[in-house]
Amino acid sequence: xxxxxxxxxxxxxxxxxxxxxxxxxxxxxxxxxxxxxxxxxxxxxxxxxxxxxxxxxxxxxxxxxxxxxxxxxxxxxxxx
Numbered sequence: 056x057x058x059x060x061x062x063x064x065x066x067x068x069x070x071x072x073x074x075x076x077x078x079x080x081x082x083x084x085x086x087x088x089x090x091x092x093x094x095x096x097x098x099x100x101x102x103x104x105x106x107x108x109x110x111x112x113x114x115x116x117x118x119x120x121x122x123x124x125x126x127x128x129x130x131x132x133x134x135x
Contacts, residue, residue, distance in 0.1 A: 073125045078104040081125050082118035086110065095122065103128065 073081075079090055088110040096105055102122040109115050119129040 072123045073120075075104065077125055078120045078122065079106060081120055081127060082106040082108060085127055085130060086116045086118055088116075091115065107133070 075093055079093060082104075083090070086108045088108040091107040091109055093107075094105045096103055098119070104120045104122055106118045106120065107115060108118060115133040117129075117131045117133055118127060119131075120126065121128055
């Protein structure tokens with residue numbers, strides 16, 4: 056079966072303006088530490104990077120970055 060949304064999503068994903076490395080560098084400027092994982096997601100119709108970082112004191116933060124502008128939208132501490 057052919058995915059009816061594949062062409063739509065392919066075009067949408069290509070529209071982001073910053074690359075993963077830029078998003079990671081922006082996140083590490085706000086929350087220094089070790090990057091655990093990077094995901095792309097759509098939140099409220101906006102393409103974002105979600106970057107999970109472990110700090111030197113062991114806390115884990117999720118930094119949400121606008122994939123179009125590189126702006127940090129949110130920083131959340133993750134509870135275990």
